[in-house]
Amino acid sequence: MLRVLFLLIFFLGINESVLSQSESYNMTFAANSGNPGSINTETDALTAGWTSITGTVGAINADQWSSNVTIPFAFNFFGTAVTSFKVSQGGVLTFTTGAVSLPGANTALPASGLPDLSIAMMWDDFTNTPPTGSGDQVYYKTFGTAPNRQLWVRYFSFEMGNPTVSFVYMSAVLEETSNKIYVVDQYNASALGTTSVGVQYNGSFAVQDAASPSITHGSPTNGTSIADNDVWTFTPFSLSGCIDPPTPGTAEILPLTPVCPGTMVGFNLLEIVLDWVKPMSG
Numbered sequence: 001m002l003r004v005l006f007l008l009i010f011f012l013g014i015n016e017s018v019l020s021q022s023e024s025y026n027m028t029f030a031a032n033s034g035n036p037g038s039i040n041t042e043t044d045a046l047t048a049g050w051t052s053i054t055g056t057v058g059a060i061n062a063d064q065w066s067s068n069v070t071i072p073f074a075f076n077f078f079g080t081a082v083t084s085f086k087v088s089q090g091g092v093l094t095f096t097t098g099a100v101s102l103p104g105a106n107t108a109l110p111a112s113g114l115p116d117l118s119i120a121m122m123w124d125d126f127t128n129t130p131p132t133g134s135g136d137q138v139y140y141k142t143f144g145t146a147p148n149r150q151l152w153v154r155y156f157s158f159e160m161g162n163p164t165v166s167f168v169y170m171s172a173v174l175e176e177t178s179n180k181i182y183v184v185d186q187y188n189a190s191a192l193g194t195t196s197v198g199v200q201y202n203g204s205f206a207v208q209d210a211a212s213p214s215i216t217h218g219s220p221t222n223g224t225s226i227a228d229n230d231v232w233t234f235t236p237f238s239l240s241g242c243i244d245p246p247t248p249g250t251a252e253i254l255p256l257t258p259v260c261p262g263t264m265v266g267f268n269l270l271e272i273v274l275d276w277v278k279p280m281s282g
Ligand SMILES: [Ca+2]
Pocket: 044, 185, 186, 187, 222, 223, 224, 225, 226, 227, 228, 229
């Protein structure tokens, strides 16, 4: 009986940590590095060719989700094909377009307040001095040519956060073929904010900047030029072939002959060997 309990606990422990997504991300950060790949060469505050997706045009009194937008090329997130997205007023992009509850105040990731399959692009709370400015919008625009296009989703002149930053310009960028994600901090009123940056698969697994939930907007303050833009890069990698956590396979007791009390028995679980001694009183 002791042996059965021991193995049961061992297997439960492994199952709890098994990840179901097929990819994860390596994250890097580079201050004042310009726009990723130099595909978007516009200065930060232009609007020609950009499309607004903000649910309400003009001053906004309460947090809300935007309308849904179709991604103009094939794109995978944590190895899952996604086709459309929406954004909150607080810097969260989610591919779970059926999500209803709003993210609210930002926390470190993984965060129970975020929908599955979300990008925290400097996620912060809705402004604590509503309404937002009348010109505050979220826009999107596609740059480049297939198969190397980038979809930019940009907060434009957006009042955000607690404490409030009176305006920020920042983007999440989805890159065709590479499936990379960039978060670009572009232009801001002040080097303030207490934000979170990362990508979240679900409430149990995410890749984040460890400074979350206290990342400030550019310091010193970013202007409208590209050169001062600060960029987080999330590069996907496959989890297939990873042995973390290990696969236990079939447990086998060695030797298979009756064991005397006090004799050591080896359990061969592929590359893991557990030793167990039957107690004299067992
Ligand atoms: Ca800038």
